Amino acid sequence: MASYRELHAALQAWYLKEGRHDLPWRQTRAPYRIYLSEIMLQQTQVATVLERFYFPFIERFPTLAAVAEASEEAVLKAWEGLGYYSRARYLHETAKMTGGILPKSAEELEQLPGIGRSTARAIACFAYGESLPILDANVRRILYRFFRRRKATERELWQMAERLFDAEHPYEYNQAMMDLGATICRPRNPECDRCPLATGCRGRKAPERYPEARRRQSVPIRRARILLHSREERWALQRSRERFHGGLWHFPRGDVAGKGRLLGSERQSYSHFTLVAEVWKVEALPPETEAVYRTPQEIEELPLGGIDRKIQRLYIR
Helix, strand or coil: CCCHHHHHHHHHHHHHHHCCCCCHHHCCCCHHHHHHHHHHCCCCCHHHHHHHHHHHHHHHCCCHHHHHHCCHHHHHHHHCCCCCCHHHHHHHHHHHHHCCCCCCCHHHHCCCCCCCHHHHHHHHHHHHCCCCCCCCHHHHHHHHHHCCCCCCCHHHHHHHHHHHCCCCCHHHHHHHHHHHHHHCCCCCCCCHHHCCCHHHCCCCCCHHHCCCCCCCCCCCEEEEEEEECEECCEEEEEECCCCCCCCCEECCECCCCCCEEEEEEEEEECCCCEEEEEEEEECCCCCCCCCEEECHHHHHHCCECHHHHHHHHHHCC
8 A cells, every 4th residue: 555645746746737727716825715716616516606606706896805895785696596695694794704804724714604614724725825634525525435434423534634634735635635526536437547546545446335325315395475566567575584595585475365366387496405486476465564666677686596586587577
């Protein structure tokens, strides 16, 4: 079995040749841009972030201070479509708390809203050069396979991360591990013959056994009635107070009170459920419904959740 020093050298050589060096957040040491990329990449694929969100968000908010000066609604609008909106709310909260200047250590970063241990270490490593391992989904999978573990506690995973870590070249090591998990040590059909860690990997003979597969759970379906009500060419809206879509605007939900006409049914998939919504044009909203009325042009400028934006574009003229 190769020594860790030999494995580190092989990983560095692989990263130099095969790494994703063209990613924009790897061409800067600006803390804000690195932080933004780390937050956007939580639960979201690189291609999606690059194609639609990273550059437009930076154009709208070129600095973290600009995020701090903006309203939460403006930040949510720029985030619209990326999902997991708590990330945008935490980003705004962090910007205001720090005055637009991020702390430089992982320990301090971890105290900020929405920044967990691995994200804090990634920012501290990539922006400030702090020598610490990270533990994102790709790195976890590599560690399970490298140490041939089907199960591991969070503490054990961090111990494995520390054990394999290249403290002399933290930036290159952490970036290489993320790339290795994304392109070689994939969940299915890993290419072990191309892996620079193969000579030390205990699980390489049966990599798909590690980690233990999770049982697939059926995705629940939630149903709702979305009510479209207008006054003088303005449409009723409410601002969500729920954690899931907090701060976003939506059309009222509820039972049809009085006369109404079913316009259609729309479906929206989220990470943990699928929403199936009947869309009703109603002459009146249920009693005690608190709503504000906005023109179609004003609605276009507000941050809406996925199903409501779809309904606005299909049914509001």
